[in-house]
Amino acid sequence: MTHAAASSHPFRILREAGPLPVELARPVIAIGNFDGVHRGHRAVIGTAIDQARSLGRPALALTFEPHPRAFFRPEEPMFRLTPDPMKLRRLAETGLDGAVVLPFDAALAGLEAEAFVADLLVGRLGVSMVVAGYDFHFGKGRGGSPIYLREAGKRHGFPVEIVPPLLDEGAQISSSVIRAALAQGRVEQATHMLGAxxxxxxxxxxxxxxxxxxxxxxxxxxxxxxxxxxxxxxxxxxxxxxxxxxxxxxxxxxxxxxxxxxxxxxxxxxxxxxxxxxxxxxxxxxxxxxxxxxxxxxxxxxxxxxxxxxxxxxxx
Incomplete structure (x- = not known):
């Protein structure tokens, strides 16, 4: 996959509530947890960058800290492939213009799928387009699926592109598969899926x-x-x-x-x-x-x- 040249602006990290700065307004959003920023994540991010360049819009990642699994199951240690600082550096290397990092807390966990779209994506971020992976779920009880997101986009007036799974010799590339490979010492397999x-x-x-x-x-x-x-x-x-x-x-x-x-x-x-x-x-x-x-x-x-x-x- 080839992508247009990276943005000339510095990579911006936004953690505060409130509207986006004017230079990042009406973004194309790549949305996900992105732990590892592996080749599957890069397919989602690359699609968002390509769409943003063609629309003349900034490209942003929307991600969450802590990882939702760590929020829901705090008693289970969460093996992070890329803790927050490293993840943001990897995202910056992709050519994105910035990242919106939302605190994953009780308020966000309790947000219904429709409110996630209407209040967050439309109201706060003013998205011009959303790109997500085939397995992205959101909203209270994971009530929002990729199909739901696409339908909600039609209702709210923004296109949604769902990126299919990226396969590595027939196996889906995912953060959990990479963690399992590392737990068995299969670092070459992890490297292949991560892209580094x-x-x-x-x-x-x-x-x-x-x-x-x-x-x-x-x-x-x-x-x-x-x-x-x-x-x-x-x-x-x-x-x-x-x-x-x-x-x-x-x-x-x-x-x-x-x-x-x-x-x-x-x-x-x-x-x-x-x-x-x-x-x-x-x-x-x-x-x-x-x-x-x-x-x-x-x-x-x-x-x-x-x-x-x-x-x-x-x-x-």
Missing amino acids: PWAVEAEVIHGDKRGRELGYPTANMRLDPAVTLAHGIYAVTVDIDGIAHKGVASFGRRPTFDDGAPRLESFIFDFTGDLYGRVLTVAFHAYLRPELKFDSIDALIAQMDIDSARARAALA
Whole structure:
């Protein structure tokens, strides 16, 4: 799918209630949760951008925070592929003019489907067109379906385009399928569906300095407990000041030592420098092996040598 050139305006993030600024008036809206901003989401967004350019209108994403599932089932940790800041950066990269981020709260959850269309899409956003995915539901009790949205658009005078599912080797691309792939260590499949390697962003914290003693100093990060990435060893790249450095990373409980809380430990090839307190982005390119318990430190170091060589080969 090809899209017209991106907007020359800076990407605007709108979280406040009230009318849109004049330069974003009468937008074409791409609507969805967009967790992961995967290739299926990009098909919806790309359609909205193409329609907006042809109409001479701005193109905006309409999305929600927190994720509705986290609102309805707060006791169940929600594995977010792209937490809010990362999601907005990914949306900005698509060529959209901006994003409207609605707080998903009791008021929004209780809004009937007709009020969602009349009050929000028409009244507040003044849409000129809406683009949504085949599975988008909205309104109280998910009462609004894609078919309902199309009919409501006819009543209110705006066209609606529903984008069919995007298939990856016969399977539908969806955030839940990508989460399941990551939980089984199938990072190449996740990359294919996302259109880019899945990545995490976190602050480098002080560890137990054990890696340094082993000849493998690592940047240690705690990830959100909801992340269900398979424990194991991965070929990664680590973004430091806009430069992607190759490396090998372990995600898991360190069974040879303490079996503690899951932690991401990245050894960055050919890099020296103090990273404590820095927020880094680690992208996962290949799953090398599951996490293992070793009988001796020498056996662990020998395996780390092998893992490093395999990661270098995977990233070559």
